[in-house]
Amino acid sequence: MNNKNFYITTTSSYVNADPHIGFALELIQADVIARFKKQTGYDVAFGYGTDEHGLKIYKKALEAKKSPQEYCDEKVKKFLGLKKLLNLSSTHFMRSTDPFHVKAAQEFWKRCYASGDIYKKNYRIKYCYGCELEKTDSELENGVCPIHPNLKIESYEEENYFFRFSKYRERLLEFYKKNGNFVLPRHRLKEIETFVKKGLQDFSISRIKSKMPWGVDVPNDPDHIMYVWFDALVYYISTLGWPSKLTQYQKFWPGVQVAGKDNLRQQSAMWQAMLMSAVLPNTKQVFIHGFITSEGKKMSKSLGNVIEPVGLVEQYGTDAVRYYLLKEIPTIEDGDFSHSRMREIYNADLANELGNLISRVEKLYKIHQISTASIKPHLLETLKVAGYEVHLNNFEFNIALEEIWKEIKRLNYEINNKEPWNKSKDEVELSLKSWIHYIRNIAYSLQPFLPETSEKILKYFPKKSISPLFPRLSS
Secondary structure, three states, rough: OOOOOOEEEEEEOOOOOOOOHHHHHHHHHHHHHHHOOOOHHOEEEEEEEOOOOOOOHHHHHOOOOOOHHHHHHHHHHHHHHHHOOOOOOOOEEEOOHHHHHHHHHHHHHHHHHOOOEEEEEEEEEEEEOOOOOOHHHHHHEEEEEOOOOOOOEEEEEEEEEEEHHHHHHHHHHHHHHHOOOEEEOHHHHHHHHHHOOOOOEEOOOOEEEEOOOOOEOOOOOOOEEEOOHHHOOOHHHHHHOOOOOOOHHHHHHHHHHEEHHHHHHHHHHHHHHHHOOOOOOOEEEEEEEEOOOOOOOOOOOOOOOOOOHHHHHHHOHHHHHHHHHHHHHHOOOOEEHHHHHHHHHHHHHHHHHHHHHHHHHHHHHHHHOOOOOOOOOOOOOHHHHOOOOOOOHHOOOOOOHHHHHHHHHHHHHHHHHHOOHOHHHHHHHHHHHHHHHHHHHHHHHHOOHHHHHHHHHHHOOOOOOOOOOOOOOOO
């Protein structure tokens, strides 16, 4: 296999609500890695999509007095629109209602069944509607789900199909041991190892169709549909054309999955066991990010503090939103969004430091009109020394940006000290060439993070005027 092929994907997002800033963070993080890999010579596939089955969707459609498919068809437009809104370099998009995905999920079921890992039984469960997951008593706090404390835990008994998750305890532990960087950050790998070591319970993978008809039909059993998580996880490979269009699948799988911390169990244990059962290669790596709070509080519709990316982009611009989420939200832990902090960072980092640097050097060039023929574009020597690539390979977006900004600050400091506006062309020419050279390096390094800004600088700077990249915001 060509090791210069790279596949990265986010989770498939539920369409029961409009896209929120947390999913925007996940998409932007994946986009940065996709752009970085492409920049370093990889052939890149970058996928995202929508999860359109399950109880949440069914209930929302009933509330809206629409068929589930009509409801999904309307909602999915906003998720498709994220590509343009957030300037994503995505190459693939898959809906779980797509007929191709449905057939892929059914084929995956058949393979797990053939491995002896699917069986039927009666059982009683405790179920979190918010997570769409079964919950054991040890996972509940005061009888409620800690992630969705406002939702009542549902309890019911019925006949379902089950997946033999318990069979894969030892194989999963061995897989984690052999692949020490399988889950990043490392403490999340320790977390899932601890979960698996305690022993695994077989989990339900179907629902009775007469009670909840919205889902993928179970092969050879018209009375059941697939449980939403079983169906949704197959999206990672159906996106690439598995099982009938194998050219891209064989080229790009296994890949890297980006997910929130509430998805750790599903991505790094359940899905991996399912892949083992279906006799398919395991995921290459899973990167887990944290949650975003709003002005210090958990986002919820009841509080009216849910932040949607559309409004943010309209107010601040795409690259500014990308910058905030990548710099201000800790890469592996929870972070907060506030408009006051957004304005502060926008003015200080983007307008004053980056924007002012470009503006000052551009004006000096126009005054002195030096030759830039000897300046080589697209070099990264300075930032490579600072560990720019190492940080991105470790998903350390905020630290990589800090290294780039050190270079921006250094150039601004050097310009202030040399006071080139008080000197002749001969006196400033060497310094000006150096500054233009390093600004091009900075712009090239910023390409995965701020693609629009980077393109403007690389395309026009310093010979053509660039309107203020980030006009200052009033307080």
